[in-house]
Amino acid sequence: MGENLSQPFEKSAMSKDERIQLEREKRIQITAFAFMISLTLLAFIATGSEIIPAVFTVPFIVGLAVIQFFLQLFYFMHLKDKNHAWPNMMMVSGVFLSTPTIIALALLLGETKF
Amino acid sequence: MADSVDMTKGLPSHPERATLDGKNKFLGFWVFLGGETIMFATFFGTYLGLMSGTADGPTSSDIFSLPLVFIMTMILLTSSLTSVLAMFAMKKNNFKGLMVWMWVTVLLGASFLGLEIYEFYEYYHYGLGYTTSAFASSFYTLVGLHGAHVLFGLGWITTLLIRYRSAGITLTNAPKFYVASLYWHFIDVIWVFIFTVVYLMGVGG
Numbered sequence: 001m002g003e004n005l006s007q008p009f010e011k012s013a014m015s016k017d018e019r020i021q022l023e024r025e026k027r028i029q030i031t032a033f034a035f036m037i038s039l040t041l042l043a044f045i046a047t048g049s050e051i052i053p054a055v056f057t058v059p060f061i062v063g064l065a066v067i068q069f070f071l072q073l074f075y076f077m078h079l080k081d082k083n084h085a086w087p088n089m090m091m092v093s094g095v096f097l098s099t100p101t102i103i104a105l106a107l108l109l110g111e112t113k114f
Numbered sequence: 115m116a117d118s119v120d121m122t123k124g125l126p127s128h129p130e131r132a133t134l135d136g137k138n139k140f141l142g143f144w145v146f147l148g149g150e151t152i153m154f155a156t157f158f159g160t161y162l163g164l165m166s167g168t169a170d171g172p173t174s175s176d177i178f179s180l181p182l183v184f185i186m187t188m189i190l191l192t193s194s195l196t197s198v199l200a201m202f203a204m205k206k207n208n209f210k211g212l213m214v215w216m217w218v219t220v221l222l223g224a225s226f227l228g229l230e231i232y233e234f235y236e237y238y239h240y241g242l243g244y245t246t247s248a249f250a251s252s253f254y255t256l257v258g259l260h261g262a263h264v265l266f267g268l269g270w271i272t273t274l275l276i277r278y279r280s281a282g283i284t285l286t287n288a289p290k291f292y293v294a295s296l297y298w299h300f301i302d303v304i305w306v307f308i309f310t311v312v313y314l315m316g317v318g319g
Binding site: 006009010011014054057064072083098109 | 119123124125126131133140144150151154158164165167180184188191195199202205207209248281282284285287296299300302303307310311315317
């Protein structure tokens, strides 16, 4: 048994359907990447130029970052796929605990006035 | 899991989760990533609380250069895509594709790290030492922690690539490559928030 586990395979066991599915998935991933690139560009343009009033810049770019966060997790890291209930649960609890952590530290340290 | 691997059918379509070992690595790594999220949250919170405490030293808008950060962001984002492509190659039992895309990921990661070291070097010579101000300490600690993750990821993936350079895709190494690629994506996720919260908000916010 142990030997078999370190043996390479001659071929893939994927069926034709699975192959087509995988190619479709690949196209979706590349689209997601293009989307992430444009979100990044948008964030840099919003900050670098004065198109958006300064008051709106921060919520705008943080919003873009949150969208990109979900694109990375759900597409690149496959959280949207099935059999990912526990990973989703772990990331939800991570974000759930992170939010009060960030807010509490930012407010309590007191050097920056919000 | 059966007692032996049926080699005749070929590589399973999800080689990273075909064995109990792979399933455990997969689940355990997601638990770790949940924890990492909270650890980075404490560093982000600290930075947000201390970022205006510049103690007459250089401020963020004095030193940050957006073009450099933009290039670093693009490099890291592209390396995230190349590790996705490596995982697609792995699922199709394309060992050469896996190796090539993972090496490209390592190269992109190394150039990112090189730029980050250059960036810190420049800031230091501009007068922003680690103990110059609360802003400096929290900035170097947050961004440096991310850089340390990049360094660790590079060492990890390089070790896998060298160790399995001619092994082919097996049920032993598929979970290892998969988990390393998850880690690499997570590094990119953290960077998304660093370039937004630290750099863009530091320049324009």
